[in-house]
Amino acid sequence: MKNIKDKTALVTGGSKGIGAAVGLQLVKKKIGHLILVARPSKAFKDTIALIEASCGPNQKVTAIRADLADSKRTARIAQSLLADGVNIDILVNNAGFTAPKSIFEASFEELQQTMQVNLYAPFLLIQILLQGGNNFSHIFNIASTAGIKGRAGWATYSSSKAALTAMSEALREELLPLGTRVTCLSPGRCATDLRKVLAPDEDPTQIMQPEHVADVMTTLMGDVGHFIDSENIVVRL
């Protein structure tokens, strides 16, 4: 992996699961500034404390408490970073929402909220930062194998992740000539809180752990990643 001590990374959905794991990995790899975005919670507080305890003297962690289901709040995050002169080198769009229900039960509002967190928030963060002059070196969009094949009860979630995968493909082409890599990862079954909502009866110890996905991401941040990330990457145990 390249030297990231002068780099800034922003990870959404940073309180738990894959977001927290990748945040910790980046700090261990000596990132200069880590910004985690998540809704306020005890878990977020604990994660920040854990990551801060791993920080060296020239490393900084910033917590932004925000709900990405609110598009105005999402836009304000990007606008504040620009106003503060912070350049995001690595963006990890990891925050995810799901309310798995059949088409008979799901509400339009749930579809909107799923799209808002899983698709519109990444779009807004990337667009506002780009239009404000931010130079990304690497954008990760965390999609899902659920976006490759829909499953009964997951219409809202699967469609949002399929859209995120397709958006990543378009952005990969658009931004490569401008010097930004766009990597789309689609984890399969991974022991996160979101997975518990999707599959409440599953034993989380028997499936892929968030740290495994974080390992894949830090590997992809190296030059070798160029040879791998030309397509959506499935990560599964």
Added chain:
Amino acid sequence: MYTLVLLNGGLGVRVGASMPKQLLRLKGVPIFIYPLRIADEIDEITSVVMNFPKGWKDKIETIVKQYAIQTPISYVDPGKTRQASVHQMLDLVETKYTLVHEAARPLISQKDFRQLIEHKADNVTQTQAVPFTVLQKAPGKEQQIGGVLNRASLLNIQLPQKFKTATLKSAHEQAAAAGDTFTEDASAVFSYGDKVSYVTGSERNFKITAKLDVDLAEFLAGRLD
């Protein structure tokens, strides 16, 4: 410090598109944005002077804003000829050195500009080898060959170029006064007695002239250099 004089006023009729070729898109991004993004990455380039195809100024200014180009840009009306355009654009150049480039060469890299900036000579042009055999026409004799040119002794003049601004301005003043016409600026600077050095540039930095060139540039834009 350097000003980038970016020739962006052409209509590109040979490409046969419904809009000037520099507004066509490679990988979704307008062609003229590519050199501006590269200029943004080079600290020595502190300003840009750019012209625009007649009637397209508002569109171009909007796109420049959307793509968050940071280097300050001055816009100049297109001149009647390429030479007249550069002459007009030079009026707004205040830096000691000028880089001349054209929007129709979108695949320029930082390295191409750096090669000129770091060169010790005041006036430097990018070149390529002449990839074909050239013969001279016999003057006054219809369809007769009159001589052989050794291509190894010839240069295919490319952009970008670097000039000491005062030298380039003086060449344009002299050309205007004498009514001389030049198709590019190294010829003008050389013709009025100044030295011009040359370097070999990157082949990726080719000029989009025809439809086929747009397709090739689109392909190359999707590959890392």
